[in-house]
Amino acid sequence: VEAVIEEGATIINLPDTVGYALPNEYGEIFRRVRDGARGGKTVAYSAHCHNDLGLAVANSLAAIENGASQIEVTVNGVGERTGNCALEELVMALSTRGDMLRAETGITAEKLYEVSRLVSGAMHFPIAFNKPVVGRNAFQHESGIHQDGLLKDRSTYEIMDPEKLGIPRSMIVLGKHSGRHALKDRLARYGVRLEGAEMESLYDTFKEAADRQKVVSDDQLLQMVSSTLGKPAQVYELAEAQVISGTGSSRVAAVTLRQLSEQTEATYSSVADGPVQAVISAISQGISSDIRFGDLELHSLSSGEDAHAEAAVTVEKAGKIFRGTAVHQDIVMAAGLAYVAACNSALMSV
Structure with missing residues (x-):
């Protein structure tokens, strides 16, 4: 490191090429080089992390905390073997926990989802349902308690606003654990409002269907509403x-x-x-x-x-x-x- 600084290098990259390091170890490398190498405080530092142990983002954050100002990332974390530090995850970690990390990227968060989908489609590389930030399940909830809490106050179970990421809001999954509050919310999306006996009748029908299958789709729900009301509920x-x-x-x-x-x-x-x-x-x-x-x-x-x-x-x-x-x-x-x-x-x- 000292030799390349002497030769005029302005950015020093300290990679975790095989994804072996733990965050405290990786951060310590940056601290030791920055403080101990001759000329170490006159250059910028870059991190390059692989995700073999699922720690690429965590290690990149540790590098930032210890002086790195440049992070090498990829959209959706695609890369060799299990991939690299995911752009969207790093950006939102820095944005959401700016109180602790005190770093900014200048990236427009509203474009993250769009870019993620674009890359996924171009590469024919599907995004895992449970992938943080852009995965299908990232902002979805089926538990009745969670759904009720979200509908009353989104911040109860939601640390990021999906709409600010360009993600269409579909946080409520209608399944066997869903309650009346979630059902009313979905009906309201279609301009349908039911109360009293009609709502109870629909809810009983909904629960029977939800117990038989994993989810109840919007198409099925509108058919249930039509049956309950005795007239068409959709256009x-x-x-x-x-x-x-x-x-x-x-x-x-x-x-x-x-x-x-x-x-x-x-x-x-x-x-x-x-x-x-x-x-x-x-x-x-x-x-x-x-x-x-x-x-x-x-x-x-x-x-x-x-x-x-x-x-x-x-x-x-x-x-x-x-x-x-x-x-x-x-x-x-x-x-x-x-x-x-x-x-x-x-x-x-x-």
């Missing part, structure tokens, strides 16, 4: 979808949309490179043109030949983001139902 319903697929370059989809308030049906068709794209394009023809398709996530809820897919779709209307979910054994139908649910959310939003 549109996907009555039928057919897709012709083959080894050719194009897929042909035909969908029938039911406009429930007007009690009309119409069929639309589309040609696209993939079956999901064809179905989404066909549905878009029959729904308000000021709704823009945003993003689609598909996940398997189980394994085996009878596995069901869960789809989550986001759409944009008037600058606001709306989300819809659906579960179906056919992944194309799941995507189509989720898209219609998201559009219903946008159209019914109050």
Whole structure:
């Protein structure tokens, strides 16, 4: 280190190339070099950490606490073996715990989620559900106690605001542990308000469904509401979808949309490179043109030949983001139902 400083080096990188160091050890290396090396206080320091023991971010923070002013990071922590220090995790650690770490990055937090998704898609590298900051579960809660606390005061269980990270807010997962408060909150997203006997009847139906399956999707919930009220609770319903697929370059989809308030049906068709794209394009023809398709996530809820897919779709209307979910054994139908649910959310939003 002394030799390269004498030769004019201005930045000294002290890497943990195999991800072996513990935070206190790694931080101590920076302190000792900075204080003990000749010319050590005249240069800047950089950290390069690998995540083999899951400590890349922790080690990078230890380096910052001991004088490092440059951290080598990657989006989503991608890198050799188990990866490097994750950009989004480091940025939010410094932002959230600025009271202790006293360091800033100048990075626009609102772009973190967008960049994360962009890199994930470009690399065909899925983001783990439980990944901090940008993972699907990072801001989701199923426990009834947690849901109730969040709806009363978000800071109860939420140390970061997902909306400030550009993440569509979907913190409530409707499952068997969800309570009435969470159910009312989801219904309010669709402009539906139930009280008394109607709410109790819906809640009983919801609990029966939630006990049978992992989650209750928005599409299923709106069907329950329609059954409880004895009248349509949504604007549109996907009555039928057919897709012709083959080894050719194009897929042909035909969908029938039911406009429930007007009690009309119409069929639309589309040609696209993939079956999901064809179905989404066909549905878009029959729904308000000021709704823009945003993003689609598909996940398997189980394994085996009878596995069901869960789809989550986001759409944009008037600058606001709306989300819809659906579960179906056919992944194309799941995507189509989720898209219609998201559009219903946008159209019914109050």
